[in-house]
Amino acid sequence: MSPTGSSPPPSRPSREDDRTAGGELNADAILRERAPEPAAGWRRAVLRATGGLVNPGPSPAEIERREILHRIRKPLIRSHRIAVSSIKGGVGKTTVATLLGLVMAEHRGDRVIVLDANPDAGTLADRLTGESSVTVRELLRDLDRIHSWTEVSRYTSLAGRLQVLASEQDPASSDAFSREEYQHICALLDRFFNIIITDSGTGLVHSAMEGTLKLADSLIVVGAPTVDGAGRASKTLDWLLAHGHSALASEAVVVLSCDRTSHDVDRGRIRQHFESRSRAVIEIPHDPHLATGGRVELGRLRPETVDALYRLAALMADRFVT
Template sequence: MEPSQVRNEAELATAAQLRDDAILRARADVPSQGWRRLVHAASRGVVNPGPGPGEQELRALLERIRSPLESPRRIAVSSIKGGVGKTTVASCLGLVLAEHRGDRVIALDANPDAGTLADRLTGESAVTVRDLLDDLDHVGSWTDVSRYTSLAGRLQVLASEQDPAASEAFNRDEYERVCEVLVRFFTIVITDSGTGLVHSAMKGTLELADSLIVVGAPTVDGASRASKTLDWLLAHSYGDLVADAVVVLSCDRSSAEIDRTRIREHFESRCRAVVEVPHDPHLATGGRVTLGRLRPATRDAFYELAALIADGFTPGD
């Protein structure tokens, strides 16, 4: 082979060829939980039953949750009925996304009636979105923004104004100004909105939202209110947002007289997906939310919700 040919072939080689999957020898998939992990550890690796179906499903969900994202996404969590778990859903979604993704995630409480998002996540609400608004012109760095947030694990939290009289002043223009700053420093902004769809800040939330989560319950009033939320959105030209929405049914209250299958089918016909969150004693206390204290079925429901939201994180969005 001529020297010139050797050089030409060498020039075609790039660092991209040295990927893990190209240069590492294949290794057996080792289980990390349950009896399978115990058997593998006790036999010092001689016996490897491999991951079970549950672990494989969890890994698949986590892979979806970690979908790449090239531009900021704003996720609105809403309901026109209070007490159905809207803030709980926003809290758990934020915790899951922040824990399992490498980018920055913030949960913003846009409830005009002294919201409880910060109480559920960090217990710190002395500094609020109102303080950030007052100093917005002086916020130019990540360090500046972090002075107005509290931390729950890897999730940043921006509390709502706790004085209802003052929080009423949080209008659409102010919400948009806050979001404009947040998307400069955070890849994912989760907004826990109020229950009033006609409130000025809610209009701003819907206008900017890339994804929508509507929270309801498998009860007559909870399901009806969630469906009326969709009706209102469709009547006000948010059809695309509704079609791509995920409905979360919080199953804290349940009754054998309710046909949950029919409720689920109703919302599946109207939106992209439905997630049912089972009753969980830890969430039912109304106190600080900790993912590690959730029952496995509850944790899996929020992983499914996070995966559904992340399915829309396609490159170039």
């Protein structure tokens, strides 16, 4: 009590107290938390019809898709190289490299390039842009004169946001694409791109493939749910283990392209075999759009195919260094 009998006025907090007690005035502190809203379907229709008063929230499938997209968009602090490989041709290796590149480029804000390192006149550019007049051979020839993004882009074609570097289309010249030349190409691409996806050849002993494996941060092994397709994918893992690439093999993602399949083949046994030998297994279902062998467009794929591709992209992004 004061001498006059009245209570003293409450003391005012210091400015320092104001700052510590109140915290920072940012969006998280000021804005009221809102429940997640559905993006499509009947749940979205209910939200709009009630003016936002009734919010059923996103479906479990939509929540899962958002989580996968969040994984795909994982940031990078340095470039990441993904090699797509198989001993056997005709199992969809180029298709997998093509699709992974498109998904990564569409859902990330950084630069993604897919490189055709096939020594046998690869078809990756045909599947993406149809433009292969300027190839990796021209880029190799001019390496010392390239110092900017604008100069690099003269040697690539564009599929959406994905940059495409075509392989040499003359088989007589493509044999000269060596390990050292691949390393020079990657050293250049590392300066301008965040994600480098290499569609390698079908053999594992040619020089360019040796360079691909040496520089790869992660690996996709492509096979098929058939006797020969699964057997060759398994032999690819055997070869990697026998030639000093055990870490790459154990962390590989095996992709089974299901364009060819048979009721006589036990797909469950095949999947179980590769799950025991690799980090994960993804099955890409048969898709009429991919079966044509023509230009690939994500918008023309079946939903189940897109789901498989998103899971693949998320698995690869899980190993990005942040």
